[in-house]
Amino acid sequence: MEIFPDKAALSQAAARLFSQIAQEAVSAHGRFSVVLSGGSTPRRLYQILSQMPALPWEQTHVFWGDERLVPPADPGSNYGQAKAILLDHVPLPPENIHRMKGELAPDTAVADYTAQLHQFTPGQPWPRFDLVLLGMGSDGHTASLFPGPISTAERTQPVIAVTAHYDGRPAQRITLTPPVINDAAHILFLVTGADKADVLTAVLQSPPQPEKYPAQRIQPHHGDLTWFVDNAAAVKLNT
Numbered sequence: 001m002e003i004f005p006d007k008a009a010l011s012q013a014a015a016r017l018f019s020q021i022a023q024e025a026v027s028a029h030g031r032f033s034v035v036l037s038g039g040s041t042p043r044r045l046y047q048i049l050s051q052m053p054a055l056p057w058e059q060t061h062v063f064w065g066d067e068r069l070v071p072p073a074d075p076g077s078n079y080g081q082a083k084a085i086l087l088d089h090v091p092l093p094p095e096n097i098h099r100m101k102g103e104l105a106p107d108t109a110v111a112d113y114t115a116q117l118h119q120f121t122p123g124q125p126w127p128r129f130d131l132v133l134l135g136m137g138s139d140g141h142t143a144s145l146f147p148g149p150i151s152t153a154e155r156t157q158p159v160i161a162v163t164a165h166y167d168g169r170p171a172q173r174i175t176l177t178p179p180v181i182n183d184a185a186h187i188l189f190l191v192t193g194a195d196k197a198d199v200l201t202a203v204l205q206s207p208p209q210p211e212k213y214p215a216q217r218i219q220p221h222h223g224d225l226t227w228f229v230d231n232a233a234a235v236k237l238n239t
Helices: 007-029 043-051 078-085 106-120 152-156 194-205
Strands: 002-004 032-036 060-064 066-068 131-134 159-162 173-176 186-191 224-230
Touching: 002 007, 007 032, 007 043, 007 131, 007 186, 007 224, 043 078, 060 078, 066 078, 106 159, 106 173, 194 224
Parallel strands: 002 224, 032 060, 032 131, 131 186, 186 224
Antiparallel strands: 066 173, 159 173
């Protein structure tokens, strides 16, 4: 875990790590696969990446960890946010953008993204991503993995629909599952804000309760797990 004074410093460090992993992946196997996250925390990172020189965009393939079941132009679309801030400003080939199709019905969207994962790595159920970016909500959720019982589908399928209620309303999302995320070479959590302090301490320093704190479900099989947090989020940690 690394602690930074604020979101700006955290985002700069995340951009440097993103660049390092991208360059190493392209050198090792000719392409870089990254899973983007939604929410407010990565916005500054995406702005920095959009202006960084020498990133290997033509060899980069972009995926998403979760998506709301809305059209791509909807303000709530994770794809739409990344497109406006990052993707429209870099030389990324259109065929290298692998978006979750939130405009589809839940089961259809799940089947479509599952097929995209298969097509990217024929013969494998999903890719071993080079980098997965994750955030964390103040309830400990990550991607669209919310507190509550862990279903068999979440344990065994690469992509699932999440239609249970969240914050008093239907979630209406699809998400990658822990087996896929935990197979990545690098997983980077970005956590900022005082409203995350209690749950960050619980996730990192309390006994495992993965049904209560979904971020604890992220335990890489053979990759690296890194937490970048700001001072406000880290204030209650025993360091």
